[in-house]
Amino acid sequence: MVREVLDLLRAAEGGLLLDGTVGLGGHAAAWLAAAEGARVLGxxxxxxxxxxxxxNLAPFAPRFRVVQGTFAEARRILRECEESRADAALLDLGANSVHFDDPARGFSFAGGPLDARFDRGAGETLAALLARIPEEELADALFLLGGERHSRRIARALCAERRRAPLRDAARLADVVARASGGRRGSRIHPATRTFQALRMLVNDEMGHLERGLPEVVGCIRPGGRLAVLSFHSGEDGRVKRFFREGARAGRFRLLTRKPLLAGEDEVARNPRSRSARLRAVEVAEGVEA
Ligand SMILES: C[S@@+](CC[C@H](N)C(=O)[O-])C[C@H]1O[C@@H](n2cnc3c(N)ncnc32)[C@H](O)[C@@H]1O
Incomplete structure (x- = not known):
């Protein structure tokens, strides 16, 4: 939903975009191409x-800078980059297709080590998490983060399996989940899809980063500047919706999308992941100092 994001963020006016989830730089490149004076901190x-x-952004040098870090620490990063305030900010949440395509990263059930961390230099791998998490906590996470109906059965099967041998391989994990959930015949998605999504979100504490990140990113935007958030998960979209509504009620934001914008049929045909995309945006009220 690049066009919609650019329009909501008024890309034609240029200025500094804080791209909190720069990924492969697709949105950032479109922002930089939209106006001569446009800049990006990714x-x-x-x-x-x-x-x-x-x-990927090299052709636009020196109008961009990319830094490794979480948007939950955006204010510190902005300060360290000696930028004052951004004119616009974007969060395009979740994992990248590159994460799923590379078996070495452990994000997909095709096989490979159970890692699933965005930042391979920090935190616990999925294998380490699965070795210690209590069964009940695991079941709750599968239900709450993955919407998995068979969460209890799957958690029980995974805990039984880890008593036999440590869970280290993604293909084995997928196999255990498929057997525990009864194979889910006729479904469009692999029976382990929801479990992998929940485990990835848990390993990376994605809801925690979003919770801390929303006010953090707003604090980086100048009064009158705008924030757009693209989410692919109903829990994330719900959090964003509440944050925007509460802010609007308190006079801190102007809602730019009363209902979330969805991808059009063409985009869904080109990119099936966009089927679950929800785009929301706000303008930070003038006179609001975060
Ligand atoms: C959907 S992709 C972004 C794609 C990007 N908009 C593009 O056009 O190429 C999401 C990216 O956010 C990153 N990410 C996830 N959580 C993050 C966080 N808390 N802070 C910064 N980046 C994060 C992931 O590593 C991934 O590369």
């Missing part, structure tokens, strides 16, 4: 992604 929690974004 963040990604994944250092590999930050390097790839910098390489």
């Amino acid at each position: 963040l990604d929690r994944d250092g590999e992604m930050a390097e790839r974004a910098a390489a």
Whole structure:
């Protein structure tokens, strides 16, 4: 939903975009191409992604900078980069297609080590988490983060399996989940899809980063500047919706989207992931100092 994001953020006016999830730099490149004076400060929690974004954005040098870091620390990063306030900010939440395509990263059930961390230099891998998490906590996470109906059965099966041998491989995990959930015949998605989504969100504490990140990113935007958030998960979209509504009620924001914008049919045909995309945006009220 690049066009919609650019329009909501008034890309034609240029200025500084804080891209809190720069990924491969697709949105950032579109922002830089939209106006001569446009600049980008891009963040990604994944250092590999930050390097790839910098390489992809090279034709726009010196109008951008890419830093490894989380948007939950955006104010500190903005200060360290000696920027005052951004004219616009974007959060395009979740993982990148590159994460799913590379088996070495452990994000997909195709196989490979159970890592699933965005930042491979910090925190606990998925294998380490699965070795210690209590069964009940695991079941709750599968239900709340993955919307998995068979959460209890799957959690029980995973805990039984780890008693036999540590869970280290993504293909084995997928196999255990598929067996525990009864294979889910006729479903469009693999039976382990929801479990992998929940576990990835848990390993990276994605809801925690979003919770801290929303006020943090707003604090980086100048009065009159705008924030757009693209989410692919109903829990994340719900959090964003509440944050925007409460802010609007308190007079801190002007809502730019009463209902979330969805991807059009063409985009869904080109990119099936966009089917679950929800785009919301606000303008930070004039005279509001975060
Ligand atoms: C959907 S992709 C972004 C794609 C990007 N908009 C583009 O056009 O290429 C999301 C990216 O956000 C990164 N990410 C996830 N959580 C993050 C966080 N808390 N802070 C910064 N980056 C994060 C992921 O590593 C991933 O590269």
